[in-house]
Amino acid sequence: MPTLTPASIMIERKMTKTTQSDIATIDYAVREHRSLWVDAWRRLVSSRTAQAGLFIVSFLILTTVLAHFFWEYNPKTDLDYTLKLKPPTLIPNEEVPSVHIFGTDKLGRDIFRRVVHGGWNTLMVGIIAVTISLVIGGLLGLLAGFFESIEMTRLEKILLLVFLGGLMGFLPAWIAEQPVQIVLFALLGGAAAMFENFLAGRSARVVLFAAVGLLIGGGLALFVSPYTAIVTGLLGGLIGAALSLQLGGSLFSNITMRAMDIVLAFPSYLLAIAIVAFLGTGLEKGMVAIGIVSIPVFARLVRSSVLSVVQKEYILAAQSVGEGHGRIIFRHIFPNVLSPITVQTTLGIGSAILAAAALGFLGLGAVPPEPEWGAMLGDSYKYLSSGAWWAVVFPGVAIMLIVLGFNLLGDGLRDALDPKMKV
Numbered sequence: 091m092p093t094l095t096p097a098s099i100m101i102e103r104k105m106t107k108t109t110q111s112d113i114a115t116i117d118y119a120v121r122e123h124r125s126l127w128v129d130a131w132r133r134l135v136s137s138r139t140a141q142a143g144l145f146i147v148s149f150l151i152l153t154t155v156l157a158h159f160f161w162e163y164n165p166k167t168d169l170d171y172t173l174k175l176k177p178p179t180l181i182p183n184e185e186v187p188s189v190h191i192f193g194t195d196k197l198g199r200d201i202f203r204r205v206v207h208g209g210w211n212t213l214m215v216g217i218i219a220v221t222i223s224l225v226i227g228g229l230l231g232l233l234a235g236f237f238e239s240i241e242m243t244r245l246e247k248i249l250l251l252v253f254l255g256g257l258m259g260f261l262p263a264w265i266a267e268q269p270v271q272i273v274l275f276a277l278l279g280g281a282a283a284m285f286e287n288f289l290a291g292r293s294a295r296v297v298l299f300a301a302v303g304l305l306i307g308g309g310l311a312l313f314v315s316p317y318t319a320i321v322t323g324l325l326g327g328l329i330g331a332a333l334s335l336q337l338g339g340s341l342f343s344n345i346t347m348r349a350m351d352i353v354l355a356f357p358s359y360l361l362a363i364a365i366v367a368f369l370g371t372g373l374e375k376g377m378v379a380i381g382i383v384s385i386p387v388f389a390r391l392v393r394s395s396v397l398s399v400v401q402k403e404y405i406l407a408a409q410s411v412g413e414g415h416g417r418i419i420f421r422h423i424f425p426n427v428l429s430p431i432t433v434q435t436t437l438g439i440g441s442a443i444l445a446a447a448a449l450g451f452l453g454l455g456a457v458p459p460e461p462e463w464g465a466m467l468g469d470s471y472k473y474l475s476s477g478a479w480w481a482v483v484f485p486g487v488a489i490m491l492i493v494l495g496f497n498l499l500g501d502g503l504r505d506a507l508d509p510k511m512k513v
């Protein structure tokens with residue numbers, strides 16, 4: 091056995107230290123280049139709560155989509171009065187010659203088939219309503235949070251006022267049934283931004299643009315009726331006066347958030363009912379109503395997230411090298427506020443489904459005989475006193491399961507997207 095000298099011992103120790111250091115460096119490099127989304131996915135699939143939510147949501151969506159495309163169903167011809175309110179049957183008998191595992195409703199329709207096909211309408215309401223809320227509320231929150239502390243450029247003011255003019259002009263245009271008013275109010279907003287120094291006095295400027303808005307709103311509406319012209323003219327005057335203001339970043343943020351506060355001041359279900367009553371009943375109108383009611387939630391969430399990011403060093407660095415505001419917003423800020431948006435979107439779908447079920451229960455959702463879980467509850471709850479529990483239980487369980495699944499998935503996403511969590 092060779093004898094170890096002090097020099098060889100020191101060399102061996104240095105080699106050992108170097109090897110351990112290299113291993114640590116390699117491990118760090120591997121972890122450094124690993125995708126954050128991969129880490130989030132590993133945390134998500136390792137969570138029991140998220141696994142349960144993901145399974146429930148995936149199962150219901152898969153069965154609903156497959157049934158919609160591969161299991162033909164015509165609700166207008168699906169009825170058999172001889173099978174009215176029959177209990178669940180797994181084996182045909184003399185009284186019920188066909189299998190109905192969920193029983194039948196008041197018109198003899200198979201509840202299982204209607205629950206499966208009704209899931210398509212319910213999920214569509216939830217997804218589309220949340221998409222409306224996410225796009226409008228998220229965009230307003232992004233702009234309000236970013237421009238609260240950063241000055242707008244001239245082009246940005248023009249584009250913003252064109253957008254706001256068209257958006258506010260939608261109401262008088264809809265009342266007067268004159269779509270051209272949307273374009274005219276958008277042009278008025280662009281003119282207000284381009285000629286912001288046209289008049290020195292603020293009062294004179296407000297009066298001028300209010301008068302132009304009055305002509306746009308009331309002039310074309312005279313072809314409809316004088317009463318319509320009065321209403322749309324007053325709205326046009328208010329829109330013109332609002333567009334004449336010197337709209338800077340802080341003022342835009344303040345106005346946007348106060349508008350969101352006004353919407354939040356109304357009870358959400360009552361506001362959704364009022365919007366549906368104003369627009370008319372129907373599944374599409376319910377989607378719009380639920381989407382409008384949820385806009386403030388996304389706007390406030392995104393704005394607060396943007397305010398916590400906009401003063402970071404990398405944002406200041408991007409500004410210092412001359413990057414445009416649009417590039418900063420969508421390349422640097424938006425990816426860093428995506429985590430809370432993703433969680434709120436998942437939870438919002440469950441809330442939207444509950445709201446859709448409530449509207450359907452009140453008869454303001456899907457138009458009969460179209461199947462929808464809330465409408466099925468509204469049609470069948472009165473038969474509980476006669477013992478027909480199955481007509482209510484199965485649609486109610488379906489609503490409970492899908493909302494529970496999205497809530498569990500949202501909780502799992504909240505933990506998975508937390509950067510403080512480790513795999």
